[in-house]
């Protein structure tokens with residue numbers, strides 16, 4: 001006698017087990033199994049090296065663009081709120097190789113949290129690398145309503161790529177040094193989407209001007225190149241707080257009369273090469289950086305330039321791959337509507353420059 005007075009015949013048990021196995025087989029071979037495996041394989045790995053991604057699922061780049069714009073704007077709200085409230089909780093998170101203090105503020109952390117969780121919730125299967133550490137136990141719930149802004153709908157067609165080919169780079173607050181000095185014009189929030197290491201979507205948002213530039217390679221953009229660049233005596237935009245020997249390199253390349261514009265933020269410096277109708281934006285012809293720099297600082301600008309027909313390469317002309325490690329060792333030179341190869345050929349040998 002089984003419990004509760006029910007008698008189980010051996011035949012009944014066998015039929016019951018077979019039915020159970022059938023249901024399990026159905027689940028594992030069907031949709032739910034796919035979703036389950038997808039979920040298990042897409043644990044966040046923020047800020048860290050890339051882990052294996054095993055899903056065959058696709059993501060739509062147009063949707064990724066829409067959520068990247070939203071993330072940059074939402075992060076920007078935090079950046080502005082902290083600055084306006086004047087409680088930055090400024091700390092040093094370390095030193096650069098050149099010995100400059102790397103600063104961290106509440107603006108960086110709150111923006112990072114907002115941006116990361118929005119992107120993670122919208123695209124759980126893609127690798128996201130962000131400048132600041134993310135507490136993965138943080139239960140911040142940020143949902144995305146999947147709506148695509150009209151301007152993106154008008155210019156961009158849906159385009160699917162495998163989720164495992166995508167790496168998203170988040171810079172929650174570019175020009176932190178200048179942010180602490182209240183030089184607001186230089187500050188941006190940025191999102192970049194790389195596909196197989198190539199920068200494909202770039203978003204650069206200026207929180208204090210409510211200006212956003214976005215572009216997608218082979219897609220479209222809301223920003224364009226200027227109609228004129230001075231190739232002969234270009235105005236060179238360079239770092240004001242991580243300059244290294246950049247002035248020396250620029251003068252050696254383009255002569256002593258070359259105008260050098262020191263400015264904060266990699267996002268700001270890329271925008272300086274474009275047609276940006278924004279009163280707090282300077283203009284330049286070439287952007288050069290000679291010290292080490294991180295990929296979240298430069299990926300969005302690289303994508304925007306590439307989408308508009310421009311270039312951002314190392315100082316020896318190599319393309320920068322936006323997968324794997326988060327550092328770029330070879331410096332950078334960025335230009336648009338210029339002979340980029342000729343610019344690189346003019347640059348002095350950096351090895352020799354550093355021994356002068």
Ligand SMILES: Nc1ncnc2c1ncn2[C@@H]1O[C@H](COP(=O)(O)O)[C@@H](OP(=O)(O)O)[C@H]1O
Nearest residue numbers: 096173174175176239242264265266291292297
């Ligand atoms: N030598 C270096 N080492 C580490 N980070 C660097 C660097 N040079 C520039 N960066 C980072 O690149 C961004 C742009 O630099 P700059 O304003 O000097 O042009 C800044 O990012 P964050 O403000 O996001 O930290 C800055 O910290």
Ligand SMILES: [Mg+2]
Nearest residue numbers: 171173174297
């Ligand atoms: Mg940065």
